[in-house]
Amino acid sequence: MPPGAAGRTTTWLIAGCVVLAVAAYLSLAIGVIPIPVHEMFSPDERQWLLLRTTRLPRMIAILLSGAALAVAGLIMQRITQNSFVSPSTSGTVEAAVLGVLIATLALPGLSLLAKMGFAIVVSIAGTAGFLTILQHIRYSDPIVVALVGIMYGGVLSAITVFIAYQRDLLQLLEIWTTGSFSAVLAGQYEPLYLVLAVGIIGYLFADRFTVVGMGKEFATGLGVSYDVILRVGLIVVSVMAAVVVVVVGVIPFLGLIVPNVVSMFFGDHVRRTLPITALAGAGFVLVCDVVGRIIRFPYEIPVATIAGVIGAVVFIWLILRASRRPGATR
Amino acid sequence: MITVRDLSHAYHPSSKVLDDIGIDLPPGQVTALVGANGAGKSTLLSAIARLLTPTSGQVCLDGMDVATADPSQVAQRLAVLRQDNRISARLSVIDLVRFGRFPYSRGRLRPEDHAIVEQCLEYVALGDLRDRFLDELSGGQRQRAFIAMVLAQDTEYVLLDEPLNNLDLVHSAATMQLLRRAADELGRTVVLVLHDINVAAAYGDRIVGMRDGRVVVDGPPEQVMTPPALADIFGMQIAVHEVHGTFVALHWSGHSAPSAPSAPTPVEWAL
Amino acid sequence: MGRVRHTVLGLGVAVALAMLAYLVIDVEASWSYALDLRSRQLAALVVVGAAIGASSLVFQTIAGSRILTPGVMGFDALYVFIQTVIVFTLGPTALQLMGIPERFLLNTGLLALFGLILFRWLFRAHSRNLFVLVLVGIVIGALFSSLATLASRMLSPDDYLTLQTVLFASFNTVNLQLLLVTAAVTSVGLVALVPMLRSLDVVDLGRDAALGLGLDYHRAVTRALLLVTLLVATATALVGPMLFLGLLVANLTRQVVPTHRHTILVPAAAAVGVICTVGGQLIVTHVFALNTTLSVIVNLVGGLYFLLLLLKAVRL
Numbered sequence: 001m002p003p004g005a006a007g008r009t010t011t012w013l014i015a016g017c018v019v020l021a022v023a024a025y026l027s028l029a030i031g032v033i034p035i036p037v038h039e040m041f042s043p044d045e046r047q048w049l050l051l052r053t054t055r056l057p058r059m060i061a062i063l064l065s066g067a068a069l070a071v072a073g074l075i076m077q078r079i080t081q082n083s084f085v086s087p088s089t090s091g092t093v094e095a096a097v098l099g100v101l102i103a104t105l106a107l108p109g110l111s112l113l114a115k116m117g118f119a120i121v122v123s124i125a126g127t128a129g130f131l132t133i134l135q136h137i138r139y140s141d142p143i144v145v146a147l148v149g150i151m152y153g154g155v156l157s158a159i160t161v162f163i164a165y166q167r168d169l170l171q172l173l174e175i176w177t178t179g180s181f182s183a184v185l186a187g188q189y190e191p192l193y194l195v196l197a198v199g200i201i202g203y204l205f206a207d208r209f210t211v212v213g214m215g216k217e218f219a220t221g222l223g224v225s226y227d228v229i230l231r232v233g234l235i236v237v238s239v240m241a242a243v244v245v246v247v248v249g250v251i252p253f254l255g256l257i258v259p260n261v262v263s264m265f266f267g268d269h270v271r272r273t274l275p276i277t278a279l280a281g282a283g284f285v286l287v288c289d290v291v292g293r294i295i296r297f298p299y300e301i302p303v304a305t306i307a308g309v310i311g312a313v314v315f316i317w318l319i320l321r322a323s324r325r326p327g328a329t330r
Numbered sequence: 331m332i333t334v335r336d337l338s339h340a341y342h343p344s345s346k347v348l349d350d351i352g353i354d355l356p357p358g359q360v361t362a363l364v365g366a367n368g369a370g371k372s373t374l375l376s377a378i379a380r381l382l383t384p385t386s387g388q389v390c391l392d393g394m395d396v397a398t399a400d401p402s403q404v405a406q407r408l409a410v411l412r413q414d415n416r417i418s419a420r421l422s423v424i425d426l427v428r429f430g431r432f433p434y435s436r437g438r439l440r441p442e443d444h445a446i447v448e449q450c451l452e453y454v455a456l457g458d459l460r461d462r463f464l465d466e467l468s469g470g471q472r473q474r475a476f477i478a479m480v481l482a483q484d485t486e487y488v489l490l491d492e493p494l495n496n497l498d499l500v501h502s503a504a505t506m507q508l509l510r511r512a513a514d515e516l517g518r519t520v521v522l523v524l525h526d527i528n529v530a531a532a533y534g535d536r537i538v539g540m541r542d543g544r545v546v547v548d549g550p551p552e553q554v555m556t557p558p559a560l561a562d563i564f565g566m567q568i569a570v571h572e573v574h575g576t577f578v579a580l581h582w583s584g585h586s587a588p589s590a591p592s593a594p595t596p597v598e599w600a601l
Numbered sequence: 602m603g604r605v606r607h608t609v610l611g612l613g614v615a616v617a618l619a620m621l622a623y624l625v626i627d628v629e630a631s632w633s634y635a636l637d638l639r640s641r642q643l644a645a646l647v648v649v650g651a652a653i654g655a656s657s658l659v660f661q662t663i664a665g666s667r668i669l670t671p672g673v674m675g676f677d678a679l680y681v682f683i684q685t686v687i688v689f690t691l692g693p694t695a696l697q698l699m700g701i702p703e704r705f706l707l708n709t710g711l712l713a714l715f716g717l718i719l720f721r722w723l724f725r726a727h728s729r730n731l732f733v734l735v736l737v738g739i740v741i742g743a744l745f746s747s748l749a750t751l752a753s754r755m756l757s758p759d760d761y762l763t764l765q766t767v768l769f770a771s772f773n774t775v776n777l778q779l780l781l782v783t784a785a786v787t788s789v790g791l792v793a794l795v796p797m798l799r800s801l802d803v804v805d806l807g808r809d810a811a812l813g814l815g816l817d818y819h820r821a822v823t824r825a826l827l828l829v830t831l832l833v834a835t836a837t838a839l840v841g842p843m844l845f846l847g848l849l850v851a852n853l854t855r856q857v858v859p860t861h862r863h864t865i866l867v868p869a870a871a872a873v874g875v876i877c878t879v880g881g882q883l884i885v886t887h888v889f890a891l892n893t894t895l896s897v898i899v900n901l902v903g904g905l906y907f908l909l910l911l912l913k914a915v916r917l
Contacts, residue, residue, distance in 0.1 A: 081418045084736075137911050142418070143736055147668060148911065150739055154845070155904030162897050207437030211429060213419040217381050217412050222483070223405030223433040252743060267463060268419040271437070301754050308747030315740050319733060 012265070016283060023286045027062065028055045030293050053186045061189045062181055062289050062303075063282040065244045066254065068195035070281020071274060072240040073255025074262075075202055078213035078270055079233040080134065083263070083322070084146030086256035087241040091149060093250055094156035095126020096242040097177050101160055105167060116191055116246045123242040126156060127234055143319070179249035179304035181289055192247050195240050199278065202236045206271035209233060213268060251285065251304050253311025258284055260318050331356055332378060332408075332487060337387030338543075339373055347373045348384065349543035357486055360513045360520045362530035365540035366564055371523045372413070372491050374540070378521070379410035379489050391487075405433035409483040413491045415476050417464070423475045424460040427451060430482030450478040454508065470501035477505065481512060488512065490522040494529065506533045527564075531555050531577045539563035551577050605860045612857075612872045619879040620647070627887060645780055646878040649836045649843075650850075652787045654874020655794060655867050656832035657847030658854055662805050662863065663822050663829075667855075667910065669735050670847035671833045676712055678745035680837055683711050685752045688760055702782045708838045709786065709831070716830030783839045790832045794867060797825055801863040843896050845903025850874045852910060 028051060029035045035047050035055075043051060073086040087093050099122030103115045110118075130152055134145065164173045202209075211224045212233070219226040244251070258281045259273075266273050285303060288310065292301040332355040339348040348370045355361060355378075363371040376382035378389050380396040389396045396404055409430075421429075427450055431443040439447075451457045454474040464472055473493065480488055490509070494502040510533050512518045524530045530537050530551070537554040539547035539562065546562045547554050554560075555577035560568045568581045623643050628635045660671045687695060699707070719738060800821045803811045811818045836843075854870040881902075882895050889898075 078419065083418065133908070133911050143733060144668070147736055147739070151668070151845075151848075151904065151907055154900065155908060158845075158897065158900035158904050162893060162901050165893050165897055207429075207432070210419065210421070211432060214417045214421075214429070217410070218415075218417065220381055220401070221379065221405065221410045222429065223400075223402035225401060252747075263420055267425070268421055269425050296755055299754070301751060305747050305750045305754070308743060309751060312740050312744035312747065316737055316744075319736055319740070 016280070019287065020279075020283045023283070023290050024059065026290045026294075027059045027286060030290070030297075031055065054184070057186045057189050058181050058184045058289075059286070061184045061192055061248065062285050064192045064195050065179075065181075065248050065251065066282035066285030067278035068192075068199065068240040068244050068281075069251060069254040070258040070277045070284070071199055071202060072237040073281075074259040074270065074274060074277045075209055075233050076237045076255070077259055077263075078209045078268065079230050080131070080145070081213055081215060082142050082145045083260055084143060084256070084319075085149060086253075086259075087237060088250070088252050088255060089146050089149040089153065090127060090130045091153040091156050092123055092127045092130070092238055092241045093245055094153040094160065095129075096120075096123040096238075096245040097173075097250065098122055098126070098156055098160045099242065100176065100246055101163060101169070101173065105163070105169075112188070112246070113191060116194075116243060119246050120239050120242040123238040123245075124235060127238045131230070131234065143322075177245070177250045178302050179244075179251035179307070180300070180302035181248060182300050182302070184248075189247055192243060194243050198236055198239050198243075201232075203271070203274055205229065205232055205236075206274055210268065210270040213270070249302075249304060252308045253315055254281060254284065254307055257311050257314045257318065261314070331392060333390045334374075334378065335388045335390070337374070337377060337384050337389065339370075339377060339382065339384040339387075346543050348377065348387075351387070351543075351545055353538065353545060353548070355487075355519065355521060357519045358513070358517065359535040360510060360522070360533060361536045361538060362534040363521065363523045363538050363540065364525070364527050364530050364563065368542075369540040369563075370543040371540055375410070375489055375491050375521065375523050376412075379408060380404060381410065381412075402433050405483070405485075407485050408487040408489065409480045409485040410489040411476055411480050411491065411493060413495055415472075420463055420465065422461050422463055423456055423467070423478075424451065426464065426475055427478045427482050430479040430484075433483065446484060447482055450482040453481060454478040469496050470498070470504070473497060473501065473505060474508075477508060481516075481518075485518070487519045487521065490520070492523050492525060494524070494526075502529070509533070527555075527560070527579050527581070528577075531579070541565070555579060605858060605865060608858050609865060609869060612869055612876070616872050616875050616879075619876050619883070623879050623883055626883070641777065641780060642882070643879065644784065645839065646882055647875050648780070648784050648787050649840055650874035650876070650878035651791065651871040652832040652836040652874075653843065653847050654850040654854070654870040654872070654877075655791055656829040656836075657851040657874075658867055658870035659794065659801065659825055659863075660829050660847070661851045662801050663825055664735075665805075665807065667852055668848070668907070670845075670851065671716075671829055676716070676742070676833055676837045678742040678749065679712060679715055680708060682745040682749040682752070683708060685749045685756075689752050689756060692760070701776055701778045705779055705782050705838055709834045712834035712837060713827075713830050716834060717827065779839065783835055786835050787832060790828050790835070791871065794825075794828055797821065797828075798863040798867055801825065801867075802861060805861060805863075840896075843899050845907060846874070846877065846899045849899070849903035849906050850877055852906070853877075 025037070029037070031050070031054075033047070033050060035043065035051070039047060069087060072092075076085050076087065076090065076092075077083055096119045099119035100115055102122065103110055103118035107114075107118075130149060133148065133152065137144075137148065139145065160173070161170065164170045208224055208229045211222055212219050212226055212229045216226045219229070241255070259277050262273055262277045262280055266276055285307065288306040289303045292303055292306045295301055334351055334353045334355075337348055337351040338346060340346045347368075351370075351374060363374060365371050373382065377384045377387075378396075380389065383397060391399070391404060391407055394403065396408075424447065427447050428439060428443070430450070431439060431446065435443050448457075451460055454477055456471065456474055456478060459467065459471060464475060467475065473496075477493070480490075488509075493505055493509075497505060506529060509520050509522070513520050513535075527537075531554075534551060536550055537547070538545055539554060539559065541563055547559045554563075555570050557568060557570060560566070560570065560579060560581075564581075566581065568579045570577055570579050572578070620643060623646075624636060624639050657670050661667060661669060719741070800816060803814055803816045804818065804821055804825075806814070808818055811821075833847075850870055850873050854866060854873045857873070858866060858869045860866060877899070878895070881898050885893055885895050885898055
């Protein structure tokens with residue numbers, strides 16, 4: 001980091017932590033039955049029941065989903081060496097949705113875990129397809145990759161909508177896929193813990209992801225097997241995205257903007273930035289959720305909508321910033 | 331010792347880029363690969379560095395076939411820097427140089443790794459800029475950072491593909507001096523692709539000239555820097571003069587004419 | 602040149618056949634009723650096909666890229682957003698009180714305005730980078746979509762219902778007034794394109810070459826973009842989002858008609874557009890028995906075609 005930036009960054013970090021703490025409290029406190037501050041740390045039996053069955057699971061689900069999508073985005077950006085790639089601009093998420101749809105139609109009555117497994121498999125296939133396309137196209141500007149990813153995702157989406165329309169599942173599909181935490185209950189969200197395990201794997205491979213992020217030739221020159229690491233990254237990303245899609249739904253832009261903003265301040269050394277990105281992702285989703293619950297209390301606006309608005313604005317800012325620098329790859 | 335045997339490569343069945351190359355690269359020299367565009371210099375370098383799998387032939391590094399050997403083992407003996415080294419990853423100088431230690435440390439740096447990184451940073455005079463991000467540096471500084479990384483890899487062989495592209499006169503000279511010192515003081519074997527024959531003559535111990543995928547000339551500068559040898563490589567009549575002990579080819583100043591005795595003599599060229 | 606002429610002739614025949622087939626195949630009820638309904642639908646399909654086809658081809662020429670299309674630029678999301686905002690701010694009755702032509706003109710006008718602002722702003726700041734433009738357009742589309750959802754969640758359930766009913770016309774029940782207005786605007790737009798066609802040949806060579814040949818590049822491109830925006834906004838206001846239609850039609854046209862001359866390409870693109878929309882709806886009606894919509898089919902086919910293009914290493 002350049003000198004002077006360290007101090008500035010620390011200020012931001014502290015501010016971030018404060019915001020996070022407040023958001024965490026609000027997340028647990030807000031609801032039809034509000035829990036004031038002084039009772040939060042010694043709740044009575046009714047409040048504890050509430051916390052245990054809905055509020056805490058909800059918060060944990062939020063933190064895990066946010067961290068998972070942000071880290072998935074980070075890893076994806078490194079292995080494709082492109083800042084505009086993310087699970088939602090590469091077909092990964094759309095493939096997962098397609099997987100859920102197919103699982104529901106073809107094998108009804110499947111448990112949540114089985115559906116998730118299916119979604120993971122289709123997600124891996126979809127992402128692999130995207131990576132294959134990337135290797136074939138010739139392009140002059142890295143932004144093209146994002147466009148291709150979005151269109152590729154659009155194709156997968158079109159297939160999904162086509163099938164759903166045939167089976168009259170269109171509305172249901174929309175409800176499933178809009179990322180929302182309002183239905184999170186203890187006993188239903190536990191599969192999300194899978195992202196912890198996968199995240200640890202991702203962390204163990206962090207240095208290799210950074211090396212791969214320097215390009216195939218650097219990777220080979222340093223003795224890292226580019227293809228193997230690419231595949232590991234592919235699987236990590238697909239699993240994370242698919243798990244979140246199945247349990248929570250689609251939260252747009254998260255995997256795109258969080259790693260980019262973190263990279264602006266901290267660079268691309270994955271071992272260093274992975275924990276920061278995870279925290280930032282978790283925090284971002286937490287804040288979006290709280291906002292969504294406050295704006296039109298007691299009705300809830302899904303996280304996906306709020307994240308869609310904030311995320312889009314930040315994304316546009318990132319694009320414009322990138323295109324202003326000459327020969328920018330970022 | 332790097333031995334290349336029967337090396338051929340064709341990107342399409344009809345166009346052979348490397349044609350049955352056999353060459354030995356013993357340790358302890360600065361060897362320059364020169365030739366016209368499309369002669370196959372970069373392809374040869376890539377094949378030696380196992381960045382490319384040739385259509386046929388073999389490259390052996392200290393007896394190991396680079397295509398089948400353990401990648402880490404190869405990486406501990408051979409380091410390569412390609413032409414286009416703009417990376418999209420946002421790394422600081424010191425992070426980059428530290429990654430040069432990856433074949434040994436696999437990410438976990440020991441005290442000796444840190445020491446080597448420090449030395450390399452000092453060697454390229456980037457100690458003060460260690461925490462800067464690469465995209466904040468000038469072209470010359472960035473090139474030095476990459477050279478530091480390659481040096482930190484602490485390999486016997488250092489392969490570079492046109493390291494002077496995009497560098498101005500001052501930085502070109504500085505880079506070549508750095509590489510020369512790496513060979514003389516640190517005992518590295520440097521193999522580099524150069525498009526300027528004069529740089530090769532000034533700094534190289536050995537010049538390998540290629541044309542149409544074959545090695546046509548191979549020897550020390552005094553042997554290669556002669557009009558007949560240069561004509562073999564470039565297909566041009568080039569005058570050569572010796573200036574303060576260095577050979578200089580005057581390929582730009584109208585003192586040359588396209589050879590090819592079968593073609594009609596373009597008299598105007600010689601003027 | 603003979604080949605071009607044959608292809609163009611072939612296209613003309615295909616268009617006529619498609620239209621005829623649409624009107625005539627499988628008429629179950631009385632002929633006069635069927636023809637009346639179908640000719641209205643057909644007219645809508647023709648208008649949309651021609652508008653999207655011509656505008657997409659022109660846009661690709663200006664942009665210099667085969668994967669760009671104005672259809673992705675978020676116009677449909679903006680349309681929804683505008684309606685939502687009107688209902689949100691002026692109440693549901695405001696929309697209903699407006700006559701259909703007035704509503705259409707308001708929508709098209711706002712959409713065209715948005716398009717112009719977007720193009721001019723980005724064009725100026727990042728003069729050569731149309732990828733940025735399209736990407737920003739896509740994201741703005743996503744933004745509007747989210748904002749529209751946000752706004753609709755803030756509406757009362759009754760207002761929301763009203764909103765739903767005015768949102769998109771379907772091809773099946775096309776309002777005659779709306780159709781006439783749309784057809785008029787589209788015709789004007791297409792006719793206005795004609796004098797520009799030869800300049801577009803030069804624009805196709807790239808900015809630097811065009812300037813070198815003495816073309817007022819900036820002016821030519823701005824005028825063309827204006828018309829493209831108008832045509833796209835019109836089609837969107839009529840039938841809604843068809844993400845891949847423009848992409849499909851523009852690329853297909855260039856593949857099928859082997860010429861670089863826009864005097865032939867643009868009308869050909871309009872024809873191909875018509876064939877795609879009419880043919881597509883024919884397939885939807887008779888093969889899928891209306892179990893799907895035209896936009897789904899178009900997105901599916903167009904999207905797959907796009908992927909094929911990518912894999913054939915077309916330079917993007």
